[in-house]
Amino acid sequence: MTARLSETYRADDLVEIMFEVDGVAQWLAGQVVGAQPPGLWVRLAEGSQWFVTNTRRIRPARAASSTAG
Numbered sequence: 001m002t003a004r005l006s007e008t009y010r011a012d013d014l015v016e017i018m019f020e021v022d023g024v025a026q027w028l029a030g031q032v033v034g035a036q037p038p039g040l041w042v043r044l045a046e047g048s049q050w051f052v053t054n055t056r057r058i059r060p061a062r063a064a065s066s067t068a069g
Contacts, residue, residue, distance in 0.1 A: 002055055004037075004038075005035070005038075005039055005040045005052065005053070005055060005058065006035035006037065006040065008055075009032045009035075009040055009058070009060075010032065011032055011033065011034050011035070012031060012032060013031070013032045013060070014029070014030075014031055014060070014061035015029075015030055015031065015032055015042060015058055015059065015060060015061055016028060016029055016030065016058070016059050016060075016061055016062065017030055017042055017044075017050060017052055017057055017058050018056075018057045018058070018059075027059070028044055028045070029044070029045050029061060030042040030043055030044045030045065030050070031043050033049060036051070038053050039051050039052050039053035040052050040058070042058070
């Protein structure tokens with residue numbers, strides 16, 4: 001069974017969340033603000049906040065040295 005988002009990520013964790021634009025996945029950098037079952041609130045770099053409930057749409061932030069792919 002997959003771990004709950006609140007068990008995987010904590011407040012202040014750096015993450016990326018996925019949006020689809022014209023059928024193309026785009027991962028945007030953000031920071032976990034807090035948990036609210038069944039999901040998490042994430043603040044993006046530009047300031048907007050999003051509620052994420054799907055484990056396929058959130059991942060740990062990539063290291064600055066990694067490449068997209």
